[in-house]
Amino acid sequence: MGKISLLILDGFGIGAMDDCAEVKPEDMNANTYKHLRAATKLHIPFLYELGLCRLVDNEGEPKAAYGKNNLAHHGADTYMGHQELMGSKPGIPQNRFMNDVGDHIKKCLEEEGCHVSVPIEGGSILLVNGCIVVGDNLESSPGNIINVVCDLNQITFEEASKIGRVVRSCVDTSRVIVFGNKKSDIVDILSAVTKKNGSQWGVDSPKTNVYGEGYHVLHLGYGVDFHKQFPYIAEANHVPVYRIGKTADVIQASGFKDPVVETKDVLRTYRHHYRKAEDNAVFLVNVQETDLAGHKQDVNWYKEVLEVSDRFIGEFIKEMSDEDVLFITGDHGNDPTIGHSNHTREQTPLLVIGEKITPVNLEVRTTMADIAATMAELAGVPQPEYGKSFLKEIKRA
Structure with a gap:
């Protein structure tokens, strides 16, 4: 096999899902690509010629x-989009607040031998050991995530992760996020605990100075087992996996990772390691x-990032060997024109x-998990738990 790449244009959707009326009615008219094109002089000729021409304009x-x-x-x-892309079928989570589930989480932790207290009178956060x-995550959609914020001066991240897994086992929110940094003590x-929206109690993470160098994070998704995902299976079969950009934080693997954010740095890091990597690398x-541009509702920023990515793709294709394969997709939509700053439930392109x-x-x-199944077949490793390979449909005889 040659090198296998999956390039995810985060938040790049091409039209609302048919189930939006039932699942996310506020997204019924979403179309990230078309609305960007209408609002700006968006110029992404390589992506258009690769397949957007037919997918969007049927020409x-x-x-x-x-x-x-x-x-x-x-x-x-x-997070859940990336788990699906790796071959998982995430469960249907519920919105939960610490006001509702705090007592149950406390009981679960105490049964595991933890000392648990309520450090703020009238609050619903828990102090463990x-x-x-x-506490509640204050940055995501309300009730979507429980945060486990740790003082890494007192506990190792591995020990904190074990406590996070206990929390994960007793709550059905979309995610439990374990994170910390030695720069931030208890x-x-x-001191950064905040009450928000009348019912949420949690840590205002940016105020703790937790992000940046030394930051450790583990995302635990509902219904997700990374042992059954493509990256874990690939590495178990001696296929090296490189995670660059946000994949370094949200996808579980043990090989190279660089959680770089700026697009030029993401693409430069990708190209650098691609040129040096083994022929069977992923x-x-x-x-x-x-x-990020979608969240900010900034159509011009979104346009600029897409155009930088498009130019890179046009140049990068020329560097691929005859055996190499590049998959391009999104993980959901994020229409900056829709009237809200949240993700939009849209179909994503598959190229x-x-x-x-x-x-x-x-x-x-x-499902987007079909990509993971196809990558697994290309790599010659066992299939992930979810998804159907389409390799036979696309591979030249």
Whole structure:
């Protein structure tokens, strides 16, 4: 096999899912790509010629295998989208607040031998072993995530992660996030506890100075087992996996990772390691600034990031060997014109490029996990738990 790459344009959708009326009615008119094109002089000729021409405008002859992905995960979530892309079928989570589940979490932790207290009278956060705060995530959609914020001066991240897994086992929110940094001790963490929206109690993470160098994070998704995902299976079969950009934080693997954010740095890091890597290497690359621009509702920033990515793709394709394969997709939508700053539940484009790839119509895939299944077959490793490979449809005889 040659090198296998998955380039994820975070938040790049091409039209609302059919189930939006029931699942996310506020997204019924979302179309990230079309609305960007209408609002700006967006110029992404390589992506257009690869397949957007047919997927969006039903014209032209695509140069890549092309199709659309439906989202199998509930809602439109970056973390869950990436788990699906890696071959998981995430469960349907529930919105929970510490006001509702705090007592149950406390009981679960005490049964595991932890000392648990309520450090703020009238609040719903928990203090575990004097060095971990469990509370609502204040940055995501309300009720979506429980945070486990740890003082790494008192506890190792591995020990904190074990406590995070206990929390994960007793709550059905979309995510439990374990994180910390030696720059932030328990005094800093407790001083950043905030009440929000009348019912949420949690740590205002940016105020703790937790991010940046020394930051440790573990995302624990509902219904997700990374042991059954493509990256874990690939590494278990001696296939090296490189995670560049946001994939370094949200995808579990043990090989190279660099959580770089700026697009030019993401693409430069990708190209550098691609040129040096073994022929059987796998690259999982996320361009995050598209998503950040969507959250900011900044159409011009989004346009600039897409155009930088498009120029890179046009140049990069020329460097691929005859055996190499590049998959391009999104993880959900993030329409900056829709009227809100959240992710939008949209289909994502599916483009597959390679000298030995036939430019066929892959139609609408039931799940983004089909990409993981196809990468696994390309790599010659066992299949992930979810997804159906389309390699036979695209591989030249």
